[in-house]
Amino acid sequence: xxxIEKLKKKYRWIYHFQSALNLIEWDFETHMPRKxxxxxxxxxxxxxxxxxxxxxxxxLGGLINQAEKxxxxxxxxxxxxxxxxxxxxxxxxPPKLLRKFSEETxxxxxxxxxxxxxxxxxxFSDQLEKVVEIVIEIAEKVGYEKNRYDALLDFYEPGxxxxxxxxxxxPLRKFLVEAVDKISSVEKPEDIFKKYKFDMQKQKExxxxxxxxxxxxxxxxxxxxxxxxxTTTISHNDVRVTTRYDVHDLKNSFYSTVHEGGxxxxxxxxxxxxxxxPIGDGASMAIHESQSRFWENIVARSLPFWKFFKSIIExxxxxxxxxxxxxxxxxxxxxxxxxxxxxxxEVTYNLHIMLRFxxxxxxxxxxxxxxxxxxxxxxxxxxYIGVIPPNDREGVLQDVHWAHGxxxxxxxxxxxxxxxxxxxxxxxxDLDFEKEIEIGNFDRILSWLxxxxxxxxxxxxxxxLIKEISGEELSEKYFIRxxxxxxxxxxxxxxx
Ligand code: CO
Numbered sequence: 159x160x161x162i163e164k165l166k167k168k169y170r171w172i173y174h175f176q177s178a179l180n181l182i183e184w185d186f187e188t189h190m191p192r193k194x195x196x197x198x199x200x201x202x203x204x205x206x207x208x209x210x211x212x213x214x215x216x217x218l219g220g221l222i223n224q225a226e227k228x229x230x231x232x233x234x235x236x237x238x239x240x241x242x243x244x245x246x247x248x249x250x251x252p253p254k255l256l257r258k259f260s261e262e263t264x265x266x267x268x269x270x271x272x273x274x275x276x277x278x279x280x281x282f283s284d285q286l287e288k289v290v291e292i293v294i295e296i297a298e299k300v301g302y303e304k305n306r307y308d309a310l311l312d313f314y315e316p317g318x319x320x321x322x323x324x325x326x327x328x329p330l331r332k333f334l335v336e337a338v339d340k341i342s343s344v345e346k347p348e349d350i351f352k353k354y355k356f357d358m359q360k361q362k363e364x365x366x367x368x369x370x371x372x373x374x375x376x377x378x379x380x381x382x383x384x385x386x387x388x389t390t391t392i393s394h395n396d397v398r399v400t401t402r403y404d405v406h407d408l409k410n411s412f413y414s415t416v417h418e419g420g421x422x423x424x425x426x427x428x429x430x431x432x433x434x435x436p437i438g439d440g441a442s443m444a445i446h447e448s449q450s451r452f453w454e455n456i457v458a459r460s461l462p463f464w465k466f467f468k469s470i471i472e473x474x475x476x477x478x479x480x481x482x483x484x485x486x487x488x489x490x491x492x493x494x495x496x497x498x499x500x501x502x503x504e505v506t507y508n509l510h511i512m513l514r515f516x517x518x519x520x521x522x523x524x525x526x527x528x529x530x531x532x533x534x535x536x537x538x539x540x541x542y543i544g545v546i547p548p549n550d551r552e553g554v555l556q557d558v559h560w561a562h563g564x565x566x567x568x569x570x571x572x573x574x575x576x577x578x579x580x581x582x583x584x585x586x587x588d589l590d591f592e593k594e595i596e597i598g599n600f601d602r603i604l605s606w607l608x609x610x611x612x613x614x615x616x617x618x619x620x621x622x623l624i625k626e627i628s629g630e631e632l633s634e635k636y637f638i639r640x641x642x643x644x645x646x647x648x649x650x651x652x653x654x
Pocket of ligand 1: 417
């Protein structure tokens, strides 16, 4: 066996442990009895430490070096490139520091939970400060060229820098703030999705139906309920989604399902022979998010979608017969100056991210202090979105991310939105998107995504991937164009 084959074999071996870990983590979030929490957390800790130790072992390092000399095909070269990159990055973080990170973030999550329940940031402040200091230490160990925050961004969106991000944000923010002002000046459509009571069982059936229509393979997946919807890949042919149901809010569950369905289609489209290897994942967090956002917003919040889907949703909820496809379409695209990121519409969503990016970047570079976060948060909310949270729970304490220590992650959500729009305009050159959707033919859309995005998995960096797809680097202009075209139509306002 040559070194490349040996390397692949080792990755596939360690992937079995990773699979076991993914399965018990999925169970942790879905079916596990409440009292099992502590012991399960210990088991997860043991297995993930084992996986991490192997991924940073000298044995694996040696195999990667040998394989590098033998790589001849593009695929092998990509395997070695990402193997080496991941290995070196992980090696730079001392195990002791990583253990401290796990311990302090575990504590931080419990404290954050309490602080959020009591809506009091001061309970969380000291622990968050500890987490920030550890994250700064990690960034220093990992290294960066210009800005310490770049080291963190690179974990989630390789190649992205603070400077590039600021270049994207500045015109986008200006556009979005004005767009929200203009859209807010017209009358808000009636929210059909919240107007009636929607039976839970019927919602479950509807979730399955929409996933099926999108092309999700139920022979290789399943849908369950969890507090926060997510998608996880246990192994090849086992890609699971979760969602949640609320009888008073059909929009939330329906679009959560479609969103996770978009992630799941990406995962189901990753070639079997790549699984377990460094190339067997999505290209980046943001590219992953582009797939979920594409289905959620660009497909399922379009007029052609509702022209097609209205007769289907009527089979589950007759009340939809009282409304036209246009009315449902408008209701699915209500724009609001809202407090909570996860419930934000696609026009205000990126503004929520920009606020978090500003604060994170300033924290990591020690330009602001943790204790000043609530005040700064509220100031930025006023400036960007035009509302001030009445309390910490609906403000600075709403997201768990900082307790997790995942600084640098938030921008992925925004970049995902931008990628999805850029991918959409590339797709328009190849197929009649509106017509396909209106007749309920999602095959060609999915095949296009399979070909251009899914099958390529992580065989190249995200910046390279988007250039191949669209002929250009990532740019905010496509998302701006998308919002302009869609919302001018929706609300008869001019968004120039
Ligand atoms: Co997502």
